[in-house]
Amino acid sequence: SQQGEEDPQALSIQEGENATMNCSYKTSINNLQWYRQNSGRGLVHLILIRSNEREKHSGRLRVTLDTSKKSSSLLITASRAADTASYFCATDAGSSYKLIFGSGTRLLVRP
Amino acid sequence: DSGVTQTPKHLITATGQRVTLRCSPRSGDLSVYWYQQSLDQGLQFLIQYYNGEERAKGNILERFSAQQFPDLHSELNLSSLELGDSALYFCASSPTGQSTEAFFGQGTRLTVV
Numbered sequence: 768s769q770q771g772e773e774d775p776q777a778l779s780i781q782e783g784e785n786a787t788m789n790c791s792y793k794t795s796i797n798n799l800q801w802y803r804q805n806s807g808r809g810l811v812h813l814i815l816i817r818s819n820e821r822e823k824h825s826g827r828l829r830v831t832l833d834t835s836k837k838s839s840s841l842l843i844t845a846s847r848a849a850d851t852a853s854y855f856c857a858t859d860a861g862s863s864y865k866l867i868f869g870s871g872t873r874l875l876v877r878p
Numbered sequence: 879d880s881g882v883t884q885t886p887k888h889l890i891t892a893t894g895q896r897v898t899l900r901c902s903p904r905s906g907d908l909s910v911y912w913y914q915q916s917l918d919q920g921l922q923f924l925i926q927y928y929n930g931e932e933r934a935k936g937n938i939l940e941r942f943s944a945q946q947f948p949d950l951h952s953e954l955n956l957s958s959l960e961l962g963d964s965a966l967y968f969c970a971s972s973p974t975g976q977s978t979e980a981f982f983g984q985g986t987r988l989t990v991v
Contacts, residue, residue: 800979809880809968809982810921855921859976864934866911866970866980868921 771799771856771869779875786843788872790856791836799832800857801841804871810855813841846876881905884969884983892991896957899986903950903971909933910952911972911980912944916965927952928974959990 771792780786790799798817802810816823816832816839823830829842843850855871881904891897903910912924923936927946938944941959946952956963966987970980 797976798978802982807966807985807987809882809984810970810980811880812979812981815979857980864909864926864928864976865923865936866926867923867936868913870920 771858771867773854773856773869773872775872776870777873777875779877780846781877782846782848784846786846786850786874786876788841788854788874790839790841790869792839792856792858792869793837794858796834796858798859799830799839800866801828801830801839802855802857802868804853804855806852813854843874846874848876848878850874851876880981880983882969882971882981882983884967884986886986887984888987888989890989890991891959893959893961895959895990896955897959897988899954899956899967899969899988901952901954901969901971901983903952903969904981907971907973907981908950909972909974910946910950911970912938912952912954913968913970914965915968915985916962921968924954956988961990964988964990 774789800815801813804810827844853871856869883902908929914922924938926934944954966985968985970982972980
């Protein structure tokens with residue numbers, strides 16, 4: 768089973784709007800990562816947040832982490848059509864070396 | 879370009895056959911991960927190698943096996959193929975054996991007919 772579950776499964780917004788995706792996970796983690804995948808292509812790392820961090824920014828991306836709720840959110844501000852992709856959270860599932868991905872959110876940004 | 883190379887890009891084969899997928903990690907990366915991505919299963923972790931040794935195992939079928947060679951490239955062997963094995967197979971690499979940023983190849987699309 769997946770360690771992380773993203774919500775919503777799909778999101779459609781207008782260009783310029785903000786997009787928020789959520790990720791919930793089951794076990795304790797050392798860090799949580801967000802990746803982006805354009806259709807049928809390899810995943811690209813976006814941002815990593817450690818378990819002792821609560822918020823992190825990278826350009827138009829803002830990630831929050833709430834370890835008490837075992838959840839994270841990814842905010843993309845001022846979205847562009849080029850942001851259309853699937854977004855996945857990934858965790859290291861605690862002490863193991865596995866990098867486990869959630870089910871992903873499909874984002875469509877309409878021009 | 880992530881620096882991770884996967885070959886072949888596409889593979890079509892018949893049920894019951896055996897195939898080998900190859901992955902060359904980024905220069906200097908010691909860890910290699912293999913994932914299977916199908917429409918109904920999402921991105922499933924199969925196995926991880928670190929510096930030639932198996933480090934973590936996921937939901938990898940007994941028909942599947944992998945190894946990492948001294949030059950750090952890795953191969954994923956899939957045997958007795960079934961229609962349900964049709965999927966995208968991704969390899970990723972990272973510098974260490976612990977979860978840090980992983981760099982993904984472009985994948986091998988396997989179609990079993």
